[in-house]
Amino acid sequence: MKLYNTLSRRAEEFHPGGDTVLLYVCGLTPYDEPHAGHAMSAVVFDVLRRYLEFRGLSVRHVQNFTDIDDRIIQRANRAGVDTGTLVGQYVESYLRDLRTLNVLPAHHYPRVTEEVPAIVEMIQGLLERGYAYGVDGDVYYRVTRKPDYGRLSHRALESMVAGARVDSDERKEHPGDFALWKAAKPGEPAWPSPWGPGRPGWHIECSAMALRYLGATLDIHGGGADLIFPHHENEIAQSEAYTGKPFARWWVHNGWMLLNGEKMSKSLGNTVGMREAIERYGADAFRLFVLTSHYRSPLNFTDEALRSMRRGVQRLASAANAELPGRGEPFDSEPFRRRFIEAMDDDLGTPGAVAVLFELAHAVHRGRDAGQDVRAAQATLRELASVLGLALAAEAEEEAAADAVPFIELLLEVRQELRALRQFTVADKIRGRLSELGIAVEDTPEGSRWRPVRE
RNA sequence: GGCGACGUGGCCAAGUGGUUAAGGCGGGGGACUGCAAAUCCCCUAUCAGCGGUUCGAAUCCGCUCGUCGCCUCCA
Missing domain, CATH: 1.20.120.640 (Anticodon-binding domain of a subclass of class I aminoacyl-tRNA synthetases)
Known part of the structure; x- marks a missing residue:
């Protein structure tokens, strides 16, 4: 099959590198209820996986949860709970909704907080190889070290600097450098590290988890189109600097979901759960x-x-x-x-x-x-x-309240007798009232059928 | 400012050089039905505009207008 690759901006004939398709999909940051956009992404990659399997390939699918970040800490503080409680609630909600959506579960759902040692090890390696530097307990990735930075998002480092609208942190060597490790501020959840207590930066987790669960080179790395830059660009940089191997053979990105013509996102406040x-x-x-x-x-x-x-x-x-x-x-x-x-x-x-x-x-x-x-x-x-x-x-029995089924069938039985007696006015009234209650009745030569209709 | 996507019937949405321009929803007419529903049959577009390339363009190129996205957290 042909599959579009963001890297080449072309649809390329897809073949996995080995016996099993190694599929890594960026999951979400569970700081709030998931919305329809998350569901869209889940459906897209679920169908990709189902189709690959239908075509006879076996697929190993990993999707992460970024279960520690600024917004999570903020929300947890506001709600007066610890971050684990907050995260647990939204993760559970998301996984439950995935089941309802008939999305096949990934083989692994790794979480950042459970992968800190692997992340620390990776950062250590990047420091040793000169791809990272520490400042006051933070560790930054050095984007100028590899010449191909920007090849996924197809932008040059200079242009990023020119267009930067964010105040650059003076301690960084280059405005594009990004945090691999963030020193803990007072009261924040923290993990020990050679650079002092802190937590992983946003991008490093995916690199570490992909490496751990799928290996150095993925067949397909997926996610929403918004992740192309900076998230996926940075993942490539880190991973390839660390392993010296290509990180992902295919980059697959789904388009955005809009709500009434505008991007659906939490920051804009226009989401549908x-x-x-x-x-x-x-x-x-x-x-x-x-x-x-x-x-x-x-x-x-x-x-x-x-x-x-x-x-x-x-x-x-x-x-x-x-x-x-x-x-x-x-x-x-x-x-x-x-x-x-x-x-x-x-x-x-x-x-x-x-x-x-x-x-x-x-x-x-x-x-x-x-x-x-x-x-x-x-x-x-x-x-x-x-x-x-x-x-x-066949939704009939499943979806209608199970308690109502005997009564519906009783009504239809009575109605059938009325029809046999050509008492159509009453029979039609029953059908009409059931319809108002969300039960559609269809008369066929083999008898009457009913099914629930959503409103 | 840099990069990118898009504009197809009432609505949604495929198609990216040559077919009767998929499919769904909706609408109109008909069949079936006691009447409906479901189903079946028929009908319902020349592709934002302008110019160009070509024997031939919705499909390629240019310009104009309009919409959206990324460049900052985001599936």
């Missing part, structure tokens, strides 16, 4: 929303868009789950599978793949009407949908 988004529209609808546009494009979160996805999911689910008799000529769904693969092979072309799913759903309905045996096509539809992580569950 991950949980809220999933609960309001459903996991499948959210995933479909993400996958209907290309992963590198910005994605605009609007109520209208999400609602339309919810309808689309119903369409796919109805085709995938309809109980059909196995009679007639078998319908050949292989061309759909080929087109699905063709789309996905082209830099994870999920929009095209989704289109194939809808066409296959359509073909299932058509084939049924034409008296064909479409059960194999339904199986293909479910299989390909699952590559995109779409559950297409």
Whole structure:
């Protein structure tokens, strides 16, 4: 398959370096509830992983949590709890939401605070090799030491300095130098180190954890497009300075999520909670929303868009789950599978793949009407949908409050008798009232069916 | 100021040199139905504007207008 590489700014034919695809994805800093943008990123890399596995590759997936930083300390102080408590709460919330979203769990979720010795060791090595220097208990990376600094974000060191809007710390040799280790201020959580008590800087953790859990050279390093600079640029610098080997063969970045046309981010205060988004529209609808546009494009979160996805999911689910008799000529769904693969092979072309799913759903309905045996096509539809992580569950029993199911069925039974007696006014009233309560009733030749409808 | 992305039907969104310009949602008409719903059939775009390259451009180049992002914490 072809996969776009931020390093070369081109889609390149992807082959892992070894038997297993080594995938490292930058996770989040759990200082607040995760939002829909985090969910988007999770879905994108989940689909990448699922597709690689579908194509017969095994994948080792690591995603970190940056569980110590200024914002975490700030929030914890404000809330009057220790940082571990605060972090634990948001990590748990995020992992729970990932499960709801049907995101496959990573093989490891390392956390900075549990990797401090490995980080210290790495910083030590960088100091020894002359890539870092200490000042008053801080340690900085020396960006001028390696000539290729800036090759991921495609910018020259000089231009960064020229455009810098931040007051440069006078103690740094170069304004672009960044902290590997930060000396502890009074009252801050701190770990011992050869340079005194402190904590790791923002970028070093990923380098250390990637090295420890996946090795010196990753196949794919992923994250949001905003991480390209400075985070990923700095990771490359540190890692390659330390190991002398290429850090990642592919750099894959997902586009931003916008809310009503503006970047969704906590600092702008325009976020939609991950949980809220999933609960309001459903996991499948959210995933479909993400996958209907290309992963590198910005994605605009609007109520209208999400609602339309919810309808689309119903369409796919109805085709995938309809109980059909196995009679007639078998319908050949292989061309759909080929087109699905063709789309996905082209830099994870999920929009095209989704289109194939809808066409296959359509073909299932058509084939049924034409008296064909479409059960194999339904199986293909479910299989390909699952590559995109779409559950297409027969939601009826699952989602409605379990307690209500017997009553719904009782009402439908009564209604059926009324219809047999041609008491349509009352029968329609039952259907109408159930609809208002979020239960859609469909009469078919085989009897009445119902399903919950989100509002 | 530097770097980058984008502008396709009512909405969302593919396509990046030659196909009838995917697909979804919505809308209109029809079939089915007691009526609906679901489903099926039909209809619903010339690609921001201008100029250029080419036998041929939504697709390449230039300019204009507009939107967004990165350069600072951020998936």
